[in-house]
Amino acid sequence: MLQGKIALVTGASAGIGRAVALKMASYGAVIGVADRDEALGLQTVQDIIKQGGEAIFVKVDGRVPEQVQSAVASIAEHFGGLHILSNNIGIQRYGNVAGTEVDVWDEVMEVNVRSTFLFSKYAVAHMQNKSASIINTSSVQAFSSQQGVAAYATSKGAIVSLTKSMALDHASEGIRVNCVCPGSVDTPMLRWAAEKFAPSVEEALINWGNKHPLGRVAKAEEVAEVIAFLASEKASFVTGAIIPVDGGLLVKLGVD
Numbered sequence: 001m002l003q004g005k006i007a008l009v010t011g012a013s014a015g016i017g018r019a020v021a022l023k024m025a026s027y028g029a030v031i032g033v034a035d036r037d038e039a040l041g042l043q044t045v046q047d048i049i050k051q052g053g054e055a056i057f058v059k060v061d062g063r064v065p066e067q068v069q070s071a072v073a074s075i076a077e078h079f080g081g082l083h084i085l086s087n088n089i090g091i092q093r094y095g096n097v098a099g100t101e102v103d104v105w106d107e108v109m110e111v112n113v114r115s116t117f118l119f120s121k122y123a124v125a126h127m128q129n130k131s132a133s134i135i136n137t138s139s140v141q142a143f144s145s146q147q148g149v150a151a152y153a154t155s156k157g158a159i160v161s162l163t164k165s166m167a168l169d170h171a172s173e174g175i176r177v178n179c180v181c182p183g184s185v186d187t188p189m190l191r192w193a194a195e196k197f198a199p200s201v202e203e204a205l206i207n208w209g210n211k212h213p214l215g216r217v218a219k220a221e222e223v224a225e226v227i228a229f230l231a232s233e234k235a236s237f238v239t240g241a242i243i244p245v246d247g248g249l250l251v252k253l254g255v256d
């Protein structure tokens with residue numbers, strides 16, 4: 001499905017980004033793994049090579065323009081171009097507006113929104129091949145909130161708006177831009193959150209899973225599959241789409 005494609009996957013050391021890197025490699029793409037976590041990023045690269053694929057790791061802090069510009073350029077130079085960008089870098093922080101420190105607000109915006117902007121900004125110049133795809137990772141929290149996620153929910157709403165702007169701005173260049181909005185996905189981020197709020201992580205995952213009509217949280221591979229589809233020519237007429245991957249969470253009212 002992705003034979004001959006060159007993909008840059010951010011946040012690919014762990015969680016959804018790692019699953020996207022492995023999934024796209026399994027469909028034939030070569031992968032630039034971009035993340036700030038070098039040890040885990042090199043593990044993703046090794047696992048791609050083990051399954052018969054090709055990948056390189058670039059260490060980058062997604063908040064820093066010079067680092068992102070050089071990461072994008074080095075991946076495009078190494079493989080000879082760029083067709084796909086999958087933006088997954090993100091952090092979760094908790095608090096309402098009164099309780100969120102200003103530096104925490106800025107951190108969430110910089111990691112979640114600025115990194116998506118920066119990778120997209122520098123990738124577009126390498127994507128002038130009339131058949132490119134950018135897929136941003138937002139969240140159900142762009143549309144429906146819970147208490148105490150003021151900064152995170154705002155950042156995810158911004159990613160939806162950015163996706164729509166980019167889809168319009170770059171359609172004439174043949175760059176499709178779409179967005180996935182996952183519900184709860186079993187990743188290190190979700191397990192970190194579970195540790196904060198429940199006596200046991202497994203119990204939290206079961207409880208959160210039960211809130212989803214499909215009765216469980218997602219595996220990262222299930223989100224990666226949708227991202228890989230959006231990256232491929234199979235989605236050649238899809239741009240500006242905001243796609244829930246949420247086990248039905250967003251369609252459920254809070255009453256039975």
Ligand SMILES: NC(=O)c1ccc[n+]([C@@H]2O[C@H](COP(=O)([O-])OP(=O)(O)OC[C@H]3O[C@@H](n4cnc5c(N)ncnc54)[C@H](O)[C@@H]3O)[C@@H](O)[C@H]2O)c1
Nearest residue numbers: 011013014015016036061062090139182184185187188189
């Ligand atoms: N897990 C969920 O339930 C869930 C639900 C909806 C949306 N999302 C979104 O999916 C994306 C991936 O989440 P995840 O659960 O896989 O998270 P994760 O914490 O498991 O993985 C995030 C990756 O991003 C990297 N990263 C963080 N800050 C960085 C920075 N400044 N520069 C470079 N790399 C950085 C981390 O090293 C890590 O490898 C995020 O945008 C998140 O908001 C996750």
